[in-house]
Amino acid sequence: MEKLVIEGGRPLQGTIEVHGSKNAALPILAASILAEGTHMINNVPNLLDIHVMLSILSALGCRTEMREERVIIDTSTVTTSQIPEDLMGQMRSSIFLMGPLLARFGRVTVTQPGGCAIGERKIDLHLRGLEALGANIQIQGGTIHCTADRLVGTEIFLDLPSVGATENILMAAVRAEGKTVIYNAAREPEIEDLQNYLNRMGARVSGAGTSTITVEGVEHLTPCQYTVIPDRIVSGTMMVAAAATRGDVVLEGVNPEHLTTITHVLRRAGVHIEVGDDIMKISCPTRTRAVERIVTQPYPAFPTDMQPQMMVLFSLSYGTSIIKETIFEGRFKHVDELNRMGADIRVDSHSAFVRGVPRLYGATVEATDLRAGAALVIAGLAASGTTIVEQVHHIDRGYERIEDMFARLGARIERYTSSPAAKRVSG
């Protein structure tokens, strides 16, 4: 069990480069199955979820190798289209293998995916989309058997713009016969990145980034080299951390277009933000002010993956802010932990009422999921005294050694493996 120990109260200062996007890299790695041969994917972050995806690809028979931020995958040696249950359960993104395996081999067997415990997270839209393309789906106990002699393009209307369902259906449709149109598709930048990778391999996809995606099926795809986009949630987390500690931070290698909503909310709170082509400067010399109300919604609205982190900033702002969470019904688990650090947050149904306090205080808190964990780290950086964040493995799913990232900006943060004697020190 690892924990982070943070001595708070130091403004973050300096320059840092943001790593590649987890949520773009995961479906892209899964999509490599669609084309037989050797793929080279660059700017892949060194994260727990990425290693789980590589383990799944290896279990299927692929040869995989990760060197620094480059992944090489040879998909010509696949021997099975059944994903081991223990790997399926380690993350939500294991479900991304369904579409590609079905499209290439005509069959796939999976169990329920794992992932952050932030809500029910059904997969009905994934399954219905694959069925619409011609798949036969049998569910026995917890196992889902999916087969198809052929996939045929069709019109699919998603009841809600699910990111994962859009990506899964898209990956199956690229090798279906004829034309598929996905209506009410999710519009996240990671879907556009997947479209670009698929098209680089010879697919004919258009419309990603809008709510209608059109796919003209092709028989064959060719492996290629591709570079993943920067992680907009890691970028946003660093922006909020800079603001909450009243620091002065430059982020390099970011895509400011993907951060428009977060930038807008931070500016309303009084944070200074300068924007260049792939660089952003965040400074916050004085205490921020409340933002009356934000609502998490599908892109381009405010992202649910930034809700816990923004709650920390609001906890320290003048006045009362309201945050409404509309995507995941169980994504307020960080509230109790923040209140233990001196925050004043009350949850009523899907809304959190955040009354700003002048100061947070160090405490021992538990990361219940990935972004809740990131929020607690920010709270610890801004708080007076010592904060211990437990269950760090959740944070490692989405941030490349978060303690190193913040230590480079002057934070006092250390990771302990089992006992303080076995600590690894940063900063």
Ligand SMILES: CC(=O)N[C@H]1[C@@H](OP(=O)(O)OP(=O)(O)OC[C@H]2O[C@@H](n3ccc(=O)[nH]c3=O)[C@H](O)[C@@H]2O)O[C@H](CO)[C@@H](O)[C@@H]1O
């Ligand atoms: C790896 C990845 O990219 N993860 C992101 C992806 O997750 P993920 O793809 O799982 O999120 P979805 O967009 O699918 O989920 C949105 C909502 O749709 C519901 N739903 C989804 C699928 C389905 O078949 N049935 C159904 O009811 C979910 O329970 C949730 O309430 O988008 C989320 C919403 O932006 C982000 O928080 C996650 O970081």
Ligand SMILES: C=C(OP(=O)(O)O)C(=O)O
């Ligand atoms: C919820 C997240 O990831 P996942 O969908 O992989 O659980 C996240 O990245 O915040």
